[in-house]
Structure formats: structure tokens, C-alpha cells
Amino acid sequence: MEKQALDQLRHVLRNPNAYWSSDSQRFGVLGALDGSSDVLVISATGSGKTMIAIIAALLNPAEITVMVIPLRQLQNDYRLRLESMGVPFFNYTSAENQIPSSTSLLLVSWDMAVSPQFRSALRVVHETQKVGRFVCDEVHLPILDSDFRASLRYSSELRCVPAPIVGMTATGPPPSISIIADRLGLLHKFTLVRGPTDRPELVYCIEPIYKWADLVQRVVELVTTSTSILTEPEDRILIFVRLVKHGEELAQELGCELYTGKSAITPDRLQVYEDWTAGINKVLVGTSALIAGNDYRHIRMVIFAGTCPDTSSLIQGFGRAGRDGKPAYCHLLPDRSFSPFQPKDKGVDSVGFGLASRLAKNTTKLCIRFQLTRFSDGYGIFCKDSRHRHLCSNCEYEKTNPKPAAATHTRAITSISLPIHEQLAVRTSPSIGAPRTFESAVGTADLQRTQRIAPAQHVVDALERGFSLFQEKCTACDNDWHEIEECNRNQAKMIQRGVRYSKPTGQQKDTYGSVCYHCHLPQLPGDIIHPEFGKKEDCQHPHFMLGIAVKVKRDPELYANAKRDLKINATSYEEWLSQRCIQDPTFITNFVHLSVWYLTQIP
Structure with a gap:
């Protein structure tokens, strides 16, 4: 099956040497062709997801592949692209009452797809020309825009005939997977194809918060x-x-020109868009109607003029840039008038309202690429580790303003925690067909990294939250920060001297990391908790965990609860803290486990 699919890819692209642009494209196509289960494909913008529907339709001309497109402009882009490729299709609009039985690829907007008119027409044609699959693009939108577009509230009604659904998006953070599946009405057992979402060709820049008048002048200057x-x-x-x-x-x-979703302001959206792509105007201003609504390949700069309300939209908007694979610049210019949104479901922020607000403030100067990929994938990639190593503005700032070597209790990383409700395995297939390329091997390595580091993310999240909670405070007494010896000198010395780590085996260290012998913090994926181990003076949170250990031991009730929950049964408290964590090896040591346990007790 893969050989035929690859042949079709080469035929459509008119390139006899073409190969899969990504593993997610490859497995997405094979999953759609298999047809035995629903499929959810999460992959970077520009990774070739469009080919999933095209190849499925070309290899199954006796079936109908229904391509559901959420935005009108995106529907027009699909139409133009299919025409240029010579791929036959039928574009269903409100003027249609019937679907030709010869149709193999059917384009329909999300609004029409849930309408009684379309459902009836599809059921009729299904009797003579079987519907093979529904392929739905931008499936994050039912979460993001359902309050604004009524049709998205009924996305679970798309499946009006018995056929699998293939959902595609570039923004599917781990906590959103179950929500997306529920909104689309996916069957309980569906195939998840997840690829890395990093766009190494993009250069990210966050600027200081502006007053609107100053922001306008800055946009003019950039242009x-x-x-x-x-x-x-x-x-x-x-x-x-x-x-x-x-x-x-x-x-x-x-x-x-200005592109909006309002006919009174932009009466001819198609003409405005075509004027821009044709080069009559090389600059276009647009509202959210255009964030996921175009696939023009040669955008060299994307500017968010004002704070973006959620991270999913920010990633989608930035994802419009550089789709031709060449370097492109992505600027976020926050404005002062913005009030951050709050998620409707308490504790669930599947579209990243909180992270969008923190990015706008940018107080931590943490790598922007890391924060965006961490949100999307459950793990983060720093600019220095990305393929092209284009530094974001925060990494450039750190390069020219290195952190002081001395311990800095005043700098705390604001939590960018992402609650991971379930660990979702990356599902792939054995390598078959043509030899894998080096480019494909990079994608495989990224996926393996995901599987390796995902289990430790809950440790990262908890400790980052703790750094934020105890910024400028002593963890031992909750008062303003001071050297720990000032309030618990004897207890602190006893613990510090009594904790003696045994050297981890190679497998333990390779799988779960190690700890700093000075401050006891773990070295976890990305080094954001603790940098490469060196001198004692390099520790940024020297007494954070020590203070927690002192506080737990000093409070009889807290210590009793810790003994019960963590099964403290060593001959001494210090000996137990030194041991490798048996209950959950991702904590590395019992000391880390105790600290995370304590932080979870704080509301």
C-alpha cells in the first residue's frame, strides 16, 4: 500500500524523487488508507497534511473522500491547489442539492458539513458511491471557536454515514487530545499520529508591552x-x-487592505486575498478569520499587533510564516489594554490562555521556541537544539546578557505547566517501502525524545510551580527570603550533611537523569530545572529543596503524612532522602519525591 501511495505523491507533485515530507504525513496517509479506525494527526504547519486526503482519494476513486474545511479562505486555497495539481474534486456549496456519484474528492465547509441539506445529499450518494472517509482540517477549532461559530458546536455530528474520521491539526497539546476526540465524536480506540511541531525555520521575537499608539508606529517601522x-x-x-x-x-x-470575516467591512474577501497573493499589496492586515485560513507559502514575516489571547492561535498564526521552508520572522507585539482570558473549565487550559498571557509579559526571558513546543508537544525544544538554530529574541538576549554565576534567588521561572491527564504513546508503523531519508530520521529521533522525556514532565511542572510560589520566600518558614541558616541552622546542617547519594547506574542516569549534590534539584530534559552541573555557586535555587525537607521534618503532622504517603521507612530521614526513588523512578531520588509531594499539598 505504501508503494502505491508514494507513487501517487510523486505523480501529484510531478517529482519522481519526492518522498514523504514527514513521518506524520506518511503514517497519516497510511492510516487514512487503512480505514479500520479513526485517526488523529498532529503535526507542524507545512508538514504535508493536505496530501492525506488527496492520496486517499486518488487511490480510492470508487469511494468518496470528504474533505471538511473550517474556513472559507482555506477552502479557496484548497480549490486553487487542487486545480494546479490536476486533482479532480467537487466543491459543495449551498447552491448544490446533489453530489455527483462520480465524485472521489469532495470539498465542503464545516458550516455546510453539519447542515441538513449536505447530510441528506451525502446519504443519498452514499448508496451508490460509498463514503470512504471524512478528513477534517484544523480540528482544534471546535475547542477554540465554538463560542463564535455555531457550526463548530455540532462537529460531533459530521459522521452522518458509517465511515472513519481523520482529524488533522498543528496544535494538539496532550491535554486537548481527549477533548478534540470528544468534539469530533471519534471512536474510543483511535489511532494517534503525533509528529514534532517545531518549525526550525522560524525566528521568534517578543517585544516589550506597548501602548496602542506606540505599537502602531512599531508595526510601521517593522514593515x-x-x-x-x-x-x-x-x-x-x-x-x-x-x-x-x-x-x-x-x-x-x-x-x-484589511481582511475580516465581516462582509460589511470586507465585502469581497476573496479579492482582497488574491490581491495580496498576486503582489498588488505585499502587506495584508487580517483578523482571526485569517489565522488558520490561508496556506500561502512565501510569508516572510508574521506580526501579531497586540496580545494574542491564546497560545493555539499564536502558534497557528506564526505557522503561516515560512511554509516554503525558508527563514521567516514571527513578531509578537503585546499591548497594555489586553485582559487575559480564563478557561471555562477550571483547571483545564487546553488552548493555552495562561501561557499566552505569560508570553506577553515575558518576564522569565525563557526560550520562546521551548515554550511553544512544550505547549504543543508536551516537551520543549530550545533554539540551540533546533535544526537550523535560529535564535529567538529571548535566546539572543541571554547570549548578550548571560546569567550571573552566583546563585540568584530572585529569579524564578514562572510556571508554564501543562497538566498532562494521560500519557499518549506515539504510534508509528514499521519502516516499509523506500529507504528512510536523513530528514525522516530526524523526525524519528524527535519522536523517540518525546517518548523518553514525557514521563518526567510532571516533575518539571511541579518544581516550576514551586519556584513561582516561593519567589522571594524561604521554603522552610514561608517568610521573606533569607539564608536558611538564619531560621533553621541546626536542622538544615543535619540534613545537608546527612544526605549522601550513591552513584546512579548508567541505565538509571540515561533514563531518568541525575541530581545536583549541592542543591539536590534534578537535572531533567531541557536543563530548565538545573543547568549543567558545576560549582556550588551555579545553583539558582540553592536552598529550595533543603527548606522543604526542613519544614516537613519540623512539622509533626506534615511529617506523619509524608511517612504515610511516601512510605518513609529508612533508619534515618537523611538516609531515606538520599535513596533512589523506588515508587516512581522519574523522581530520581526520594528527596525530589518529597519536594513534589509537599508542593502538591499547597492549593
Whole structure:
């Protein structure tokens, strides 16, 4: 099956040497062709997900592949792309009452797909031309936009005939998987194809918070000085705004057009978009209607003029840039007037409202690429580890303003925790068909990294939350920060001297990491909890865990609960803290386990 699929890919691309652009494209196509289960494909923007529907339709001309597209502009992009490829399709609109029985690839908007008119027409044609599958693009939108678009609230009604659903998105954080599956009505056992979402060609930049008037001038400055990146005739700039009135002001200042979802303001959206792609205007200002609504390949710069309300939209918007694989710049210009949104379901922030707010403030100066990929994938990739090593503005700042070697209790990493309700395995298939390329091997390595480090993320999340909670405070007494010897000198010395770690075996260290012998913090994936181990002065949180150990031992009730929950049964408290954690090896030591346990007791 894979050989035939690859042949079709090469035929459509008119390239006899073409190969899968990513493992997620490959396994997504094979999953769609298999047809024995629903499939959810999560992969970076520009990773070739569109080919899933095209190849499935071409290899199954006696079946109908229904391509459900959420946004009108995206539907137009699909139509133009299919025409240029010579792929036959039928575009269903409100003017249609019937679907030709000869159809193999059917395009339909999300609004129409849940309408009685379309459901009836599809059921009729299904009797003579079987529906083989529904392929739904941008399946994160039912979570993000259901309050604004009524049709998205009924996305679980898409399956009006018995056929598998293949959902695709570039933003599917681990906690959102079950929500997306529920909104789409996926069967309980579905195939998950997850690829890394890092876009190594993108350069991220977060600027200081602006007043709106200053922000407008900064956008104008970025656009007018962009000649160095607009080197080809097809290169473009795309600017997103949160409010229509802001878009109108910016479009007037820049002398360009405004794309909105409101007919009264943008009566001919298609013409506005085509003027931009044709180069009549090289700059386009758009609202959220365009964030996931275009696949133009040569966008050299994306600007969010104003704070983006959620991380999913930010990633989608940034993902419009550099789809041709060339370097592109992504700017976030936060504005002061923004009030952060709150998730409806308490404790569940599946679209990243909290992270979007923290990114806008940017107080931690933590690698932007790391924060975005951590949100999307459950683990993060730093700029220095990304394939092209394009540094974001925070990494550039750290490069020119290195952190002081001395311990800095004042710097605490704001929690970017992402609750992981369940660990979802990356599902792949054995390598078959043509030899794997080096590019494909990179993707496989990234997936293996996901599987390796995902179990430790709950430790990272808990400790980061603790750093934030106890910023400028002593963990032993909850008062303003001071050297721990000032409040619990004897107890602290006893614990510090009594903790003696045994050297971990190679397998233990390779799988779960190690700990700092000075401050007891673990070295976990990404080194964000503790940097490469060195001198005692390098520890950024020297007494954080020691203070927790002192506090637990000093409080009789707390210590009794710890003994019960953590099964403290060694001859001494210090000996138990030194031991490798048997209950859950991802904690590495009992000392780390105790600290995380204590932090979970704090509301």
C-alpha cells in the first residue's frame, strides 16, 4: 500500500524523487488508507497534511473522500491547489442539492458539513458511491471557536454515514487530545499520529508591552524596514489584529487592505486575498478569520499587533510564516489594554490562555521556541537544539546578557505547566517501502525524545510551580527570603550533611537523569530545572529543596503524612532522602519525591 501511495505523491507533485515530507504525513496517509479506525494527526504547519486526503482519494476513486474545511479562505486555497495539481474534486456549496456519484474528492465547509441539506445529499450518494472517509482540517477549532461559530458546536455530528474520521491539526497539546476526540465524536480506540511541531525555520521575537499608539508606529517601522527579508517577488508580510478597529487603523497607516470575516467591512474577501497573493499589496492586515485560513507559502514575516489571547492561535498564526521552508520572522507585539482570558473549565487550559498571557509579559526571558513546543508537544525544544538554530529574541538576549554565576534567588521561572491527564504513546508503523531519508530520521529521533522525556514532565511542572510560589520566600518558614541558616541552622546542617547519594547506574542516569549534590534539584530534559552541573555557586535555587525537607521534618503532622504517603521507612530521614526513588523512578531520588509531594499539598 505504501508503494502505491508514494507513487501517487510523486505523480501529484510531478517529482519522481519526492518522498514523504514527514513521518506524520506518511503514517497519516497510511492510516487514512487503512480505514479500520479513526485517526488523529498532529503535526507542524507545512508538514504535508493536505496530501492525506488527496492520496486517499486518488487511490480510492470508487469511494468518496470528504474533505471538511473550517474556513472559507482555506477552502479557496484548497480549490486553487487542487486545480494546479490536476486533482479532480467537487466543491459543495449551498447552491448544490446533489453530489455527483462520480465524485472521489469532495470539498465542503464545516458550516455546510453539519447542515441538513449536505447530510441528506451525502446519504443519498452514499448508496451508490460509498463514503470512504471524512478528513477534517484544523480540528482544534471546535475547542477554540465554538463560542463564535455555531457550526463548530455540532462537529460531533459530521459522521452522518458509517465511515472513519481523520482529524488533522498543528496544535494538539496532550491535554486537548481527549477533548478534540470528544468534539469530533471519534471512536474510543483511535489511532494517534503525533509528529514534532517545531518549525526550525522560524525566528521568534517578543517585544516589550506597548501602548496602542506606540505599537502602531512599531508595526510601521517593522514593515518599512523589511526590504532585507522581502528578497523575492513572491515574498509577503501578514499582520494579525485582535479587533477590527485596530485593523482599520493599521491598514490605513500602511496603505494596505484589511481582511475580516465581516462582509460589511470586507465585502469581497476573496479579492482582497488574491490581491495580496498576486503582489498588488505585499502587506495584508487580517483578523482571526485569517489565522488558520490561508496556506500561502512565501510569508516572510508574521506580526501579531497586540496580545494574542491564546497560545493555539499564536502558534497557528506564526505557522503561516515560512511554509516554503525558508527563514521567516514571527513578531509578537503585546499591548497594555489586553485582559487575559480564563478557561471555562477550571483547571483545564487546553488552548493555552495562561501561557499566552505569560508570553506577553515575558518576564522569565525563557526560550520562546521551548515554550511553544512544550505547549504543543508536551516537551520543549530550545533554539540551540533546533535544526537550523535560529535564535529567538529571548535566546539572543541571554547570549548578550548571560546569567550571573552566583546563585540568584530572585529569579524564578514562572510556571508554564501543562497538566498532562494521560500519557499518549506515539504510534508509528514499521519502516516499509523506500529507504528512510536523513530528514525522516530526524523526525524519528524527535519522536523517540518525546517518548523518553514525557514521563518526567510532571516533575518539571511541579518544581516550576514551586519556584513561582516561593519567589522571594524561604521554603522552610514561608517568610521573606533569607539564608536558611538564619531560621533553621541546626536542622538544615543535619540534613545537608546527612544526605549522601550513591552513584546512579548508567541505565538509571540515561533514563531518568541525575541530581545536583549541592542543591539536590534534578537535572531533567531541557536543563530548565538545573543547568549543567558545576560549582556550588551555579545553583539558582540553592536552598529550595533543603527548606522543604526542613519544614516537613519540623512539622509533626506534615511529617506523619509524608511517612504515610511516601512510605518513609529508612533508619534515618537523611538516609531515606538520599535513596533512589523506588515508587516512581522519574523522581530520581526520594528527596525530589518529597519536594513534589509537599508542593502538591499547597492549593
